[in-house]
Each structure stands twice: as C-alpha cells, then as structure tokens.
Amino acid sequence: MPKVLSIVGARPQFIKAAAVSRVLRATEGFTEVLVHTGQHYDDRMSEIFFRELGIPAADRNLGIGSGAHGQQTGRMLEALEAVMQAERPDWVLVYGDTNSTLAGALAAAKLRIRVAHVEAGLRSFNRAMPEETNRVVADHVADLLFAPTDAAMRNLAQEGLAALAVRTGDVMYDAMLHYAALAGQSSRILASLGVAPRQYVLATVHRAENTDDPARLNAIFDGLARFSEHLPVVLPLHPRTRKMLGDTRAMRPGLHIVDPVGYPDMVELERHARLIATDSGGVQKEAYFHKVPCVTLRTETEWVELVEAGWNRLAPPTSAQAIGEALSSALEGPTRAWTGLYGDGRAARAIVAELASR
Numbered sequence: 001m002p003k004v005l006s007i008v009g010a011r012p013q014f015i016k017a018a019a020v021s022r023v024l025r026a027t028e029g030f031t032e033v034l035v036h037t038g039q040h041y042d043d044r045m046s047e048i049f050f051r052e053l054g055i056p057a058a059d060r061n062l063g064i065g066s067g068a069h070g071q072q073t074g075r076m077l078e079a080l081e082a083v084m085q086a087e088r089p090d091w092v093l094v095y096g097d098t099n100s101t102l103a104g105a106l107a108a109a110k111l112r113i114r115v116a117h118v119e120a121g122l123r124s125f126n127r128a129m130p131e132e133t134n135r136v137v138a139d140h141v142a143d144l145l146f147a148p149t150d151a152a153m154r155n156l157a158q159e160g161l162a163a164l165a166v167r168t169g170d171v172m173y174d175a176m177l178h179y180a181a182l183a184g185q186s187s188r189i190l191a192s193l194g195v196a197p198r199q200y201v202l203a204t205v206h207r208a209e210n211t212d213d214p215a216r217l218n219a220i221f222d223g224l225a226r227f228s229e230h231l232p233v234v235l236p237l238h239p240r241t242r243k244m245l246g247d248t249r250a251m252r253p254g255l256h257i258v259d260p261v262g263y264p265d266m267v268e269l270e271r272h273a274r275l276i277a278t279d280s281g282g283v284q285k286e287a288y289f290h291k292v293p294c295v296t297l298r299t300e301t302e303w304v305e306l307v308e309a310g311w312n313r314l315a316p317p318t319s320a321q322a323i324g325e326a327l328s329s330a331l332e333g334p335t336r337a338w339t340g341l342y343g344d345g346r347a348a349r350a351i352v353a354e355l356a357s358r
Contacts, residue, residue, distance in 0.1 A: 005089035009039030009100030076103035120145035121152025169343015183264035206238035223323025228254025310335030
C-alpha cells in the first residue's frame with residue numbers, strides 16, 4: 001500500500017494540499033501522512049485554514065516557527081529527516097516554493113526517498129528571491145515534477161528535466177472551483193467591511209522584497225492610499241507586513257486595514273473585487289480564476305502567461321505615482337478574452353493517478 005508523506009507549512013500550501021489530499025485519501029490503496037512544519041503558526045495564517053478547508057488535522061506538527069532562512073530551513077531539515085525515517089514513505093510530496101518545500105525535498109533526496117513537486121517549473125529568473133532558490137533546488141532534486149502550465153513545462157525542458165515533468169494543470173484552480181460555492185453561502189465579509197461588489201480594490205502585500213525595503217513598502221502604501229480616493233482599498237494585512245510597517249503607519253485614510261482572513265472570506269473578496277493588487281503568486285492566479293484584472297506589485301512574476309494574456313500587469317514599486325498609474329490603467333480591463341490557462345479543475349486527480357501509475 002503506497003504511503004505518501006505530504007509536507008505543508010504556509011497558507012498557499014494548505015490550499016493546494018486540501019485539493020490533493022481530498023483525492024488521495026479517497027483513492028483506494030493510498031495512505032497519507034500530513035506533516036505541518038509550523039512555518040506559518042499564527043492561527044489566522046494556519047489553523048483557520050485547516051478548519052475552513054476541511055483538511056484533516058496534521059499527523060505531525062513540527063512547530064518550527066519563524067526565523068532566519070538558514071536557521072528555519074536547518075531546523076526543518078533535522079525534524080523532517082527524523083519523521084521520514086520513522087514513517088518510511090514511498091513518496092514525499094512537496095508544494096510550491098517555501099522553506100518547507102526546500103527542506104522537505106532535500107531531506108527526502110538525502111534519504112533516497114522519491115520526491116514529487118507540485119507546482120514545478122515556475123521561474124521568475126530573479127535569484128534575489130528566496131522563493132526562486134527554493135523552487136529551482138526542489139525541481140532539481142525531485143523524481144517527479146507536476147507542472148501547472150505549458151510555460152512551466154518549457155522551463156523544465158530548458159533545464160534538462162523534461163523526462164520527469166507531467167503537465168497536470170493547477171491544483172489551486174481545483175480548490176477554487178470546490179470552495180467558491182461554499183464561500184458564497186458562508187462568508188459575510190463584504191457586509192462587515194461595508195463595501196459593495198465591484199466597488200473596491202483588494203490588495204495583499206507580504207513578500208520580503210517589498211516588506212523589507214522601506215522605500216518599496218512606502219511606495220506601495222502611499223500609492224494604494226492615493227488610489228483609495230477613487231475606490232476603497234481592502235487590505236488584509238500579513239503579520240510580517242504589519243510588523244515592518246507599524247500600526248500607526250498602516251492607518252491611512254481610505255485603506256480598509258483588516259487582519260488576515262480565512263479562505264472563504266478571501267475567495268469572496270477576490271471574486272467581487274473590481275481590481276486586485278498583490279505581490280502574491282497565488283493571489284495573481286486566483287484573480288484570473290475569478291476573471292478579475294490584477295496588478296502585480298513586483299518587477300517580475302513566475303506566472304508570465306497571465307501578463308501575456310493581458311489579465312495581469314507588472315508594477316514595480318518605484319514610487320506611489322507608478323503604483324497609482326498602474327492601478328488606473330488596469331481599471332480599463334484586460335486586453336484579451338479569458339481562456340483556461342490552468343487546466344480543467346482536475347489537476348489533483350491527475351497527480352494522484354500519476355503517483356499510482358509509478
């Protein structure tokens with residue numbers, strides 16, 4: 001009976017794992033051991049997602065917590081190695097591009113346990129991003145690469161990994177299709193914030209390249225504050241961003257600063273927004289899933305097909321004026337018709353079928 005050890009640690013991974021675990025646990029012959037590294041440990045960023053997404057409680061919670069990249073990854077490596085030696089899985093399944101991804105892939109590779117990487121082949125081509133290092137290393141030590149898009153497949157082929165790659169579509173699209181109806185029934189977030197559908201901008205800011213650079217961070221928030229004179233801006237504030245920004249600096253007229261929200265509330269905010277501004281890779285895709293134009297507050301994106309399709313535009317946070325101009329231009333709408341870039345909502349089934357065949 002094949003045993004799969006799935007490793008998660010951060011909000012986007014909980015969403016992806018929810019889609020795959022649901023299929024994995026319903027497939028005869030498979031056993032799953034779910035390991036939470038504890039990379040996201042705040043209830044608003046962690047446990048709430050397990051409850052709301054119906055993810056089974058983690059079989060192991062390592063409680064690693066925050067720390068510098070090397071310290072955090074090292075602690076994860078040590079703890080995950082012990083778990084893998086005890087569980088002896090047939091496959092280790094890692095997701096995305098976090099330190100949990102890197103540690104899981106390295107620990108398994110060193111123990112000669114087969115590694116499968118969900119969301120393989122993404123590239124921003126910016127090695128200053130920790131996420132880029134994590135995803136590249138994970139791909140190159142993995143035994144099986146589940147690519148969400150044609151662009152990801154091309155990237156893997158260019159790096160000599162075509163023989164290990166399978167295009168499955170995107171598991172986040174699976175999750176959105178599954179949870180959107182539930183969110184519409186349970187969420188009251190718009191009413192609680194006093195905003196109307198298509199009459200606000202949704203913004204998220206959390207990447208270290210923005211939060212750890214005062215000039216970029218101030219440009220983003222000043223630009224959002226100025227734009228809020230035209231449309232209200234709803235901003236669920238990541239704990240790291242709040243820490244770097246400071247509560248008093250965050251309180252700017254027109255910005256609806258709220259604590260991080262659960263997945264159903266986030267789905268509601270995304271699908272009813274007039275526009276989304278974000279530095280999150282996952283939120284860029286979710287905007288597209290809901291057919292909402294997006295502005296990415298970065299100089300590059302790993303989801304290049306969204307820019308090519310006209311549904312996303314890059315806005316390097318060089319000044320408040322640059323941010324405002326990008327948002328204003330995006331209000332004009334996408335330049336091309338919506339097409340299904342991320343598969344048919346059956347990516348999780350394709351992943352489990354591929355694991356079963358091997």
